[in-house]
Amino acid sequence: DQQVKQNSPSLSVQExxxxxxxxxxxxxxxxxxxxxxxxxxxxxxFLISISSIKDKNEDGRFTxxxxxxxxxxxxxxxxxxxxxxxxYFCAASSSGSARQLxxxxxxxxxxxx
Amino acid sequence: xxGVTQTPRHLVMGMTNKKSLKCEQHLGHxxxxxYKQSAKKxxxxxxxxxxxxxxxxxxVPSRFxxxxxxxxxxxxxxxxxxxxxxxxxxxxxxQDGQLGAYNEQFFGPGTRLTVL
Numbered sequence: 001d002q003q004v005k006q007n008s009p010s011l012s013v014q015e016x017x018x019x020x021x022x023x024x025x026x027x028x029x030x031x032x033x034x035x036x037x038x039x040x041x042x043x044x045x046f047l048i049s050i051s052s053i054k055d056k057n058e059d060g061r062f063t064x065x066x067x068x069x070x071x072x073x074x075x076x077x078x079x080x081x082x083x084x085x086x087x088y089f090c091a092a093s094s095s096g097s098a099r100q101l102x103x104x105x106x107x108x109x110x111x112x113x
Numbered sequence: 114x115x116g117v118t119q120t121p122r123h124l125v126m127g128m129t130n131k132k133s134l135k136c137e138q139h140l141g142h143x144x145x146x147x148y149k150q151s152a153k154k155x156x157x158x159x160x161x162x163x164x165x166x167x168x169x170x171x172x173v174p175s176r177f178x179x180x181x182x183x184x185x186x187x188x189x190x191x192x193x194x195x196x197x198x199x200x201x202x203x204x205x206x207x208q209d210g211q212l213g214a215y216n217e218q219f220f221g222p223g224t225r226l227t228v229l
């Protein structure tokens with residue numbers, strides 16, 4: 001059973017609009033969450049992270065929101081740009097097993113010009 | 114070279130072949146990882162090495178054999194693989210701290226493996 005789920009395999013957004021990517025988790029021991037971006041023929045690259053002591057973390061156009069009670073996090077990209085088109089992976093870890101990252105299956109974001 | 118490099122980028126092998134995947138990190142990290150990504154599935158952690166010692170082995174079949182001669186190099190030796198082992202194999206590294214420290218992992222570009 002997947003502990004980290006990204007239920008939308010794909011998302012299309014118009015350039016300049018907001019992209020919202022969602023991620024749900026089931027393991028209440030997870031206390032650190034990361035988003036990775038992956039272009040074709042490249043490895044995933046780290047984008048942004050959030051600790052469970054926060055509910056929001058912002059870095060430029062990227063903001064991650066964490067709702068611990070709902071076991072839900074989301075990545076907001078605003079404004080979206082065509083270069084943001086990629087697969088986005090959500091990942092989670094717990095302090096008890098800091099080296100283990102559990103990944104979701106990814107969401108393909110396409111930003112249309 | 115910078116970051117995490119992997120060779121070869123593509124590999125086609127028969128079920129009776131023996132081959133090796135190589136990973137090198139130029140980031141001064143002390144932990145290295147092998148992941149498998151099959152189509153439409155999440156990345157699956159296979160092995161973790163910390164200071165050259167294997168610390169995790171997520172029930173990986175013995176036809177996959179990792180080797181970590183030093184903190185900068187990681188190999189995955191392959192023998193008698195099955196067609197279902199065809200996947201993208203990703204290497205990653207991180208600066209691993211004590212338990213409770215959070216690790217941002219840096220990934221290589223991966224090796225696309227096809228087993229015939």
